Amino acid sequence: MLSWLPENIASYGDKIDSLMYLVYYITGTAFVVTELALIIFLILYRRKPGRPAAYITGNRARQALWTLVPLAVILAIDLSLDFKGTPVWNEVKAAIPPSNVLVQVQAKQFNWEVHYPGPDGKLGTADDLVMDNQLHVPVNQVVKVRLKSQDVIHSLFLPNLRFKQDVLPGREIDGWFKATKTGTYPMPCAELCGFGHSGMYGQITVHSAEDYQAWVRQQWPSS
Amino acid sequence: MNETAAVAHATHESPGFVRTYLFSTDHKMIAKQFLWLGLIMMLLGGLLALMVRWELAWPETQLPLMNLISEKTWEALNESGSWIARMIPNGFISPESYNSLFTMHATIMVFLVVMPILVGTFGNFLIPLQIGAPDMAFPVLNMLSFWTTALGGLVMLAGFFVPGGHAAGGWTAYAPLSAQAIYTGVNWGQHLWLISLFILGVGSLMGSINYITTVINMRARGMTWFRMPLTIWSLFITAVLLLFALPVLQAAAVLLLFDRTLGTSFYLPAGGGEPLLWQHLFWFFGHPEVYVLILPAMGIVCDILPVFSRKPIFGYKAMAVAMISIAFLGFIVWGHHMFISGMNPSLAVGFSITTILISVPAALITMNWIATLFRASIRFTTPMLFALGVVSMFIIGGLSGIFLGLAPTDIFLHDTYFVVAHFHYIVFGFSILGIFAGIYFWFPKMFGRKLNETLGKIHFLATFITFNLVFFPMHMLGIGGHMRRIYNPLQYPFLEPLQPMNVFITVSAFLLGASQILFMINFFWGLAGKKTWEQNPWEANTLEWTAAPPRPPHGNFLTPPIVHHGPYVYSLPGSTQDWAPQNEELPGKLARAAAG
Amino acid sequence: MTSLLKDQPPRAAPAQPLPGAPPPPGRRPGWGDDEGGPRRDDSPMPGMATAQLGMLMFLAAEGMLFAGFIGAFLVFRFGNASWPPPMQPRLPVAVTGVNTAILLLSGYTMIRALRAAARRKPAQLRASIIATALLGILFLAVQGYEWVRLVSFGLTMASGIYGATFYTLIGTHGLHVVGAVTWLLIISLLLARSRFRPARRLPLELCGMYWFFVVGVWPLLYVLVYLH
Ligand code: HEA
Numbered sequence A: 001m002l003s004w005l006p007e008n009i010a011s012y013g014d015k016i017d018s019l020m021y022l023v024y025y026i027t028g029t030a031f032v033v034t035e036l037a038l039i040i041f042l043i044l045y046r047r048k049p050g051r052p053a054a055y056i057t058g059n060r061a062r063q064a065l066w067t068l069v070p071l072a073v074i075l076a077i078d079l080s081l082d083f084k085g086t087p088v089w090n091e092v093k094a095a096i097p098p099s100n101v102l103v104q105v106q107a108k109q110f111n112w113e114v115h116y117p118g119p120d121g122k123l124g125t126a127d128d129l130v131m132d133n134q135l136h137v138p139v140n141q142v143v144k145v146r147l148k149s150q151d152v153i154h155s156l157f158l159p160n161l162r163f164k165q166d167v168l169p170g171r172e173i174d175g176w177f178k179a180t181k182t183g184t185y186p187m188p189c190a191e192l193c194g195f196g197h198s199g200m201y202g203q204i205t206v207h208s209a210e211d212y213q214a215w216v217r218q219q220w221p222s223s
Numbered sequence B: 001m002n003e004t005a006a007v008a009h010a011t012h013e014s015p016g017f018v019r020t021y022l023f024s025t026d027h028k029m030i031a032k033q034f035l036w037l038g039l040i041m042m043l044l045g046g047l048l049a050l051m052v053r054w055e056l057a058w059p060e061t062q063l064p065l066m067n068l069i070s071e072k073t074w075e076a077l078n079e080s081g082s083w084i085a086r087m088i089p090n091g092f093i094s095p096e097s098y099n100s101l102f103t104m105h106a107t108i109m110v111f112l113v114v115m116p117i118l119v120g121t122f123g124n125f126l127i128p129l130q131i132g133a134p135d136m137a138f139p140v141l142n143m144l145s146f147w148t149t150a151l152g153g154l155v156m157l158a159g160f161f162v163p164g165g166h167a168a169g170g171w172t173a174y175a176p177l178s179a180q181a182i183y184t185g186v187n188w189g190q191h192l193w194l195i196s197l198f199i200l201g202v203g204s205l206m207g208s209i210n211y212i213t214t215v216i217n218m219r220a221r222g223m224t225w226f227r228m229p230l231t232i233w234s235l236f237i238t239a240v241l242l243l244f245a246l247p248v249l250q251a252a253a254v255l256l257l258f259d260r261t262l263g264t265s266f267y268l269p270a271g272g273g274e275p276l277l278w279q280h281l282f283w284f285f286g287h288p289e290v291y292v293l294i295l296p297a298m299g300i301v302c303d304i305l306p307v308f309s310r311k312p313i314f315g316y317k318a319m320a321v322a323m324i325s326i327a328f329l330g331f332i333v334w335g336h337h338m339f340i341s342g343m344n345p346s347l348a349v350g351f352s353i354t355t356i357l358i359s360v361p362a363a364l365i366t367m368n369w370i371a372t373l374f375r376a377s378i379r380f381t382t383p384m385l386f387a388l389g390v391v392s393m394f395i396i397g398g399l400s401g402i403f404l405g406l407a408p409t410d411i412f413l414h415d416t417y418f419v420v421a422h423f424h425y426i427v428f429g430f431s432i433l434g435i436f437a438g439i440y441f442w443f444p445k446m447f448g449r450k451l452n453e454t455l456g457k458i459h460f461l462a463t464f465i466t467f468n469l470v471f472f473p474m475h476m477l478g479i480g481g482h483m484r485r486i487y488n489p490l491q492y493p494f495l496e497p498l499q500p501m502n503v504f505i506t507v508s509a510f511l512l513g514a515s516q517i518l519f520m521i522n523f524f525w526g527l528a529g530k531k532t533w534e535q536n537p538w539e540a541n542t543l544e545w546t547a548a549p550p551r552p553p554h555g556n557f558l559t560p561p562i563v564h565h566g567p568y569v570y571s572l573p574g575s576t577q578d579w580a581p582q583n584e585e586l587p588g589k590l591a592r593a594a595a596g
Numbered sequence C: 001m002t003s004l005l006k007d008q009p010p011r012a013a014p015a016q017p018l019p020g021a022p023p024p025p026g027r028r029p030g031w032g033d034d035e036g037g038p039r040r041d042d043s044p045m046p047g048m049a050t051a052q053l054g055m056l057m058f059l060a061a062e063g064m065l066f067a068g069f070i071g072a073f074l075v076f077r078f079g080n081a082s083w084p085p086p087m088q089p090r091l092p093v094a095v096t097g098v099n100t101a102i103l104l105l106s107g108y109t110m111i112r113a114l115r116a117a118a119r120r121k122p123a124q125l126r127a128s129i130i131a132t133a134l135l136g137i138l139f140l141a142v143q144g145y146e147w148v149r150l151v152s153f154g155l156t157m158a159s160g161i162y163g164a165t166f167y168t169l170i171g172t173h174g175l176h177v178v179g180a181v182t183w184l185l186i187i188s189l190l191l192a193r194s195r196f197r198p199a200r201r202l203p204l205e206l207c208g209m210y211w212f213f214v215v216g217v218w219p220l221l222y223v224l225v226y227l228h
């Protein structure tokens, strides 16, 4: 089932995907065990003349063990999931590593307005460049995205980068990713933002180091 | 004293049509009123879902049968600005109307189908009957509860007909999208949506107050807390959940309405407001609410499984405790809907842990259900089949919740069809199948006739199979990155390969809808049939089946029942019959065995 | 509210005692009976009458409504660096302090009314009820006067988050006081018409619970909203 996942090109994508696989195997096992038990019981214990049901209340300690032991196992699994998940979460969402590439994605009904800081590396200066729905980033570099919205809540979704972050009006939210493969990938909006939500769609282009330099030179020829 | 005696007398002398069918204070009649409301709304909610599905499979094509309406007629409709032309201009779904279609599909299904039937119908019908009370604690309040709900429903439906169309901000109505008309183009629709939600909340609260009071104070002699059927436990817990969750939604709705009408800016950042406040308040209500949508069905399944296994429920007290812990945990996990909302990321860790912890009580319930079947003598009646359907579907829907509850994996899955798959597995596979189980089970008690078993089984099979065909593939869509709430998947090149799946789902959804015709036939056929008032058709223990004849002159029981043991004494060794009604005293030795 | 109580389920069962089931002394409706049965020690609130229990649940819901509003208020109160925001009129702390005392006093007169009812002293009952209602009205009058002044200073629902939270929170409480005063007036009317009857005690007790809730919430609001 997980083979349906879009190709991963994020540095931290593996960690997310392997968590996904871990949950998949755990829940898959739980699914098979419980459904199988259910089906087997249904077949074995269907009504047969002359075979009365047993009187088992499950209130005695001995009987309750049948559920308490699996419960302890599930509790242990739960805690280990949390234990495994927390560092990944913190890596992806909590702390942003130092980065040389900064872009501001400003959402509005119904476009991604991508602001590039230009050679001075500062947003909000004269050499800023604004492109609609086109995000250009270099490969293998930490990209810091500053998310802003002009109107309602949007959500920047980069399926291949395992990146999703809601964009709130009146706030700046920083996110980051590091792409490991060049190419062009989808950049839809994932949060209902009005009648144009469907179709609020852009592209992220991951350039190789040289390509990226060329692209920069092309955009800011003077520098 | 005199007044109450007089009232009791008034109900004795047969009251007129209005008092019997409309403004009845009899909990059994009120239960039926809720049932009708819910079933009719289910038809509407299902219809809206099918329109949503049509659009997703064949985007921007004309809806079926719409070509029968001539172009001239469409033109006239468009010009007159009729609500039809707004909802489906020229027989097509527009992006605007798509948003209000799924918003209203969800709102109707949650607030006007599942809540009225699970809480309204089964709560009203079963609480007094199963605890051995003559009626609810506050019968007039009970009647008002229904009519308030009905009024809320009317206000909700009115939204379809106002200029601008109905609410289109999703059933979660995230601000600021929902806080200003310019963002969606919907003005009165969203107002009415909020007002209706407030009214529906008042109606539910009236019911909750009644349920809690009734369960605490009106139990029959000998009906101790731990002799109550689990349905009563579940309804009691549900009522407590509603009591603590609904007012918060109402407060949030009032603030949103102020933003929309009085120029305040609680949720509007431009005026110093905080958009996330809405989400926190909504989900503080919203997550307990999803347990409201399943707990009564959980209780129903706990009652049906033993009857048709002829075995006690496994771990009765553990079940009650598990339901209480689910309810309790339900209040501290709301943030799992907001992992990537922009709230402080470190909060996500706590919410993630508590969310995943819910799998422990949930697993306890699942395993106890399965253990109940161990060494049983299973009768595959229609209610039993639906109850088993619930058990197996809860496993799928619950397990997919773990993918979402783990914060890092939710980054990808949030707002994709994986979420849609997750919750439909529960809201349909648990709540709706549970509703069907309950209707098939208590129909004889409610209407004095039995539903057709063969037709019921076919209905079950058709529903069960097509339901899985509809919602299982949605997991794959979600994993493939398919966002929810999009009107036209073909606008996204990367979703094109997934489109055949959308078509498959839609075809299955129409089959699922068609399968419900079997239920309708069965239901009306059953109603038209001859009343037999068979007293205890399933040979069950709980008090409602002992209340005879079907309509005592007043109250529910000819004599106040006295309860001698728990509700799950089936196949007690040494007993000649394999069930033991709660009001029948067992001989000393057996009684001790039943108590132990 | 009072009318709802009339239709309590037939208390007929206690009225016609069944063999082996002597009725409890009228407090519990239905046919709950504690004698010998396991219910006595099992009931979580033994002796709590159904109407009171219902009222308690209603107040719990009301409490959550206020919790919702207060939660929203706290988000803004502590989410803003300066509170009240600059350029906003100040709230009348002292006058409202006096008003708080007035409301608390009305709580005391309510206690006296309930005591009078229990001791069957109709004159004292009537006096205390009317005193409570008058104190409530006085509280509302002072609030109304304050609001008029605040509005004239430019503090309105639409003037910013400060005014919006203020009017929402204090207004919700005010509406509750209006409801409670109305209820009190109805009761005093009933008292004036017919002489005090024990049967009238239940509505009075319920009204008392509601009043205590309304009075009890206020100091919290005062501290949160007015004192900073
Ligand atoms: C009636 C409804 C219902 C129920 C019961 C649940 C139950 C659960 N839900 Fe679900 N949920 C919804 C209805 C429901 N949900 C809805 C409507 C939404 C979407 C709202 C919207 O955005 O529109 C949603 C969304 C939702 C999200 C947000 C997703 C997102 O938007 O990104 C999350 C995240 O944590 C979640 C998690 C869970 C979990 C962990 C449970 C748990 O309670 C499940 C527990 C059950 C089990 C775990 C199965 C039984 C156990 C076993 C078989 C033992 C083995 C188990 C293990 C080894 C783990 N749900």
Ligand code: HEA
Pocket: B039, B040, B042, B043, B045, B046, B047, B049, B050, B052, B053, B102, B103, B105, B106, B107, B109, B110, B114, B169, B170, B171, B172, B420, B424, B427, B428, B431, B432, B470, B483, B484, B485, B486, B509, B512, B513, B514, B516, B519, B520, B523
């Ligand atoms: C209880 C809740 C519930 C139920 C039962 C359903 C049932 C169904 N839902 Fe629903 N759905 C939601 C709650 C529910 N849904 C919610 C909360 C959302 C999120 C909305 C949002 O994003 O804001 C959603 C969203 C949602 C979407 C996503 C839309 C989007 O994101 O763009 C889709 C798409 O396929 C869908 C499909 C369906 C289908 C095909 C059914 C089918 O199962 C329906 C089948 C039923 C029928 C066809 C009716 C049959 C009629 C009867 C049984 C009547 C009998 C009558 C008498 C006897 C008188 N739903």
Ligand code: CUA
Pocket: A107, A110, A153, A154, A155, A189, A190, A191, A192, A193, A194, A196, A197, A198, A200
């Ligand atoms: Cu922007 Cu959806």
Ligand SMILES: [Cu+2]
Pocket: B286, B287, B290, B333, B334, B336, B337
């Ligand atoms: Cu939830």
